[in-house]
Amino acid sequence: MKAARGSVVSKKGTPWGTIIAVVAIVALAAAVITYYMIASAPKRDQAGREEAAASFAPTASDPDPSKRIPGVVTATYTGSVHVLPTERVAYDKTPPFGGPHDQTWATCTGIVYPNAVRTENMVHALEHGAVWIAYNPQQISGDALNLLSVRAKDKPFTMLSPYPGLDKPISLQSWGHQLKLDSADDPRIDEFIAALRSNPNGVYPEVGASCDAVPGSFDPDNPPPFDPSKPGPDAKPMDYKGSTAAQGEQGAPSAGMPTAPVSAPASAPASGAPSQ
Template structure:
């Protein structure tokens, strides 16, 4: 009997030890909350990065689609000025290389102007989006070099529309954008001798106009191959450009048939005389 009892107690003790070991193993294999939280945080971070990228890159991705849709308006030898097929485009003939002094104004025949006498220093126009309105006489000079200038009325165009317009300009050569207070339409596009006024930033004619006229090599603008780079302080500083003058030009303003001011900056090969590389 004693041995039987001892045997039972021994078996019971072994079972208890085994159960205790089992509970210890279960405890050691508990839920790895630290790892799970870490993985969740990484996933959330990646999701945030992807969402941020998708939101920030949306204007550029949308613009790529617009550019592709407007590709058929690129100029060719058989179709030298495709802008003639764009509804709303108006045209005029202007003489190039007629310069005025930085202190002089021009009585332009359109607002915004798209040709005529202009300052000898051009505004930097290689994909520049100016946050404030810039002196008109400098902006007109950019058109002479083959640029498309997008002007907008800051009182009629909201921030989303500004972003849509900016996507057409930022980082793109021979393209420039600026506010134009008092504009009679929300948006106006200018190239030398061409203008198109519009109501909405998603209008496909914006992209057609740019495709047809920016650096169009078929005699559409006077100075093919001229620079659009920044000239710098003392000439035209894009970080501190001459401001827009909203007042009506006075009686001393130069007329559209003006032949140029003696001593005004001239150009040789797209560079103003006196500038580095100019004559």
């Protein structure tokens, strides 16, 4: 009897089920916290990069802080020169950062495009104040691509896409501004974005314009593809006055819009440079 009672007491005194449950809960919590720390690290790191670049935000007294960023190239282009979806432009820069462009802008609401997109649509988004991060897909992948993606994903007035044949690993574009770089770690990426994305001080033509998708004209899930071939003799030159049927946004004629706007690049076209 005593042995039996001792056995019962012993069994009641060791709550193995509770212990196992607690251990499982602690292990699960640790796994969740570890996963969160790893998964959120890129965003937390990006927040630090943006904080470091905050001094490049535009102000009334410093309207274009990109002038303080080494390597930034600028040119002057007149906006509102539109071409049809079937037309190409013989751009003077690669990638271009101004000039005639498609009547419909590429969606630029923090889009990470997995494939290269038609250049004429991307240039129109620059006219609206977007920053376009382009990269050479043969040189940028893995962690470097993730570093670029976190700069663009879900960031208003920002877009990222591969650009086949790019002469540098990375190229940043805003209207009239370009910066080419070798590394996704370069702090000038965040400085360029801080200085020029949605800059309200007249550094791009259409302040206040939308970056949203244009239903029926541009599908961000199935955008018009990049054409890697050299523009033919029918391509529109940089001083093109615009196609009559394409002078409104998305091709709708706009009342009071000038009939012959002219783009005036600040420098001559690069000899032999590929363009689209």
